[in-house]
Amino acid sequence: MRRLLMTPARLVAPRPVSGPIARVAGALPRLLLVAAIVSCAETAPAFDASSVQVVVELRDYQVVPSAATMKAGTARIGVRNRGAQPHDLTILRTQTAPDRLPVDGSSAKAREDGLVARQPELRAGGSARLDVTLEPGAYVLICNVPGHYQLGMRTALTVE
Numbered sequence: 001m002r003r004l005l006m007t008p009a010r011l012v013a014p015r016p017v018s019g020p021i022a023r024v025a026g027a028l029p030r031l032l033l034v035a036a037i038v039s040c041a042e043t044a045p046a047f048d049a050s051s052v053q054v055v056v057e058l059r060d061y062q063v064v065p066s067a068a069t070m071k072a073g074t075a076r077i078g079v080r081n082r083g084a085q086p087h088d089l090t091i092l093r094t095q096t097a098p099d100r101l102p103v104d105g106s107s108a109k110a111r112e113d114g115l116v117a118r119q120p121e122l123r124a125g126g127s128a129r130l131d132v133t134l135e136p137g138a139y140v141l142i143c144n145v146p147g148h149y150q151l152g153m154r155t156a157l158t159v160e
């Protein structure tokens with residue numbers, strides 16, 4: 001846009017203080033600032049939202065899938081950690097209600113009967129794509145970082 005507004009005379013007229021080196025030097029602080037902002041921001045997602053069947057968000061302390069029901073078969077699950085803590089996604093096939101899984105007192109983790117798949121811990125802002133084959137049935141999605149299941153990181157998923 002800015003270039004379109006420039007007159008031809010301004011484009012060709014050499015100005016004494018604005019050679020290529022002066023321009024780069026002038027832009028440098030801005031470039032460094034942009035680089036700093038980018039490096040602090042969330043890294044690019046490990047999956048394309050249109051290429052996964054469901055996206056599961058891990059929050060402090062909730063597990064929030066974009067759909068409560070999935071089709072049976074091979075599924076691509078996008079996992080995002082939106083919390084400040086590291087979280088994992090543990091997928092169990094079980095008839096037990098999400099809030100009724102037995103918890104091991106010494107490890108503070110939920111028992112993993114019916115374990116189907118796990119996305120290992122993702123740091124805050126991290127993401128991953130988990131490819132799993134799901135048979136029809138009742139599933140529970142949890143984060144099994146010690147204590148997190150008890151804090152509420154659990155939800156139901158139905159596969160049809």
Ligand SMILES: [Cu+2]
Pocket residue numbers: 086087088143144145148153
């Ligand atoms: Cu967690």
